[in-house]
Each structure stands twice: as C-alpha cells, then as structure tokens.
Amino acid sequence: MSKMDNLRAMREAKYADAQKRAAGAPARPAAKAPVAPATPAAARAAQPASVDASADTDELCGHRNMSGRTCTRERGHSAKSHRYS
Ligand SMILES: [Zn+2]
Numbered sequence: 001m002s003k004m005d006n007l008r009a010m011r012e013a014k015y016a017d018a019q020k021r022a023a024g025a026p027a028r029p030a031a032k033a034p035v036a037p038a039t040p041a042a043a044r045a046a047q048p049a050s051v052d053a054s055a056d057t058d059e060l061c062g063h064r065n066m067s068g069r070t071c072t073r074e075r076g077h078s079a080k081s082h083r084y085s
Pocket residue numbers: 061062063071072073077081082083
C-alpha cells in the first residue's frame with residue numbers, strides 16, 4: 001500500500017521535472033542570444049548623447065531672477081547685470 005504510493009509519487013515527481021526541463025531548455029538560449037550583444041552597443045550609443053546635453057547647459061550662467069527666469073548670458077559673464085530674455 002505505502003510502497004505503491006511512494007512509487008506513484010516518485011513517478012509524478014519525475015514527470016514534473018521532465019516537463020520543467022522541456023519547457024525551460026529551449027527558452028534559455030533564445031532569450032540570452034539577442035540580449036547579450038545588444039546591451040553594450042546601446043550603452044555606448046546612449047552615453048555620448050547625455051554628455052553633450054549636460055555640456056550645453058553648463059555654458060550658461062544659470063542665475064535665476066525673482067520671477068523664476070534663468071540668466072542666458074555665458075557662464076561667469078563680466079557684465080554686472082544678468083540677462084533674462
Ligand atoms: Zn548671469
């Protein structure tokens with residue numbers, strides 16, 4: 001009685017493991033292959049663009065007047081007054 005139950009449980013466990021391997025095996029290589037080569041190329045392409053964008057904002061004085069506008073003169077300008085245009 002108990003031996004039969006054990007055999008049945010072992011058979012069911014083996015069947016479940018076989019189904020997991022069958023479902024997981026083909027998915028792993030397919031998911032890895034496209035991701036690995038694409039990630040470094042995308043990171044290289046994104047980095048120079050973000051650096052250029054931050055460099056543009058650093059050229060300005062950036063001083064804010066009371067109404068919230070930003071000074072458009074160059075950074076460290078010699079003029080005494082800020083310009084908001
Ligand atoms: Zn200024």
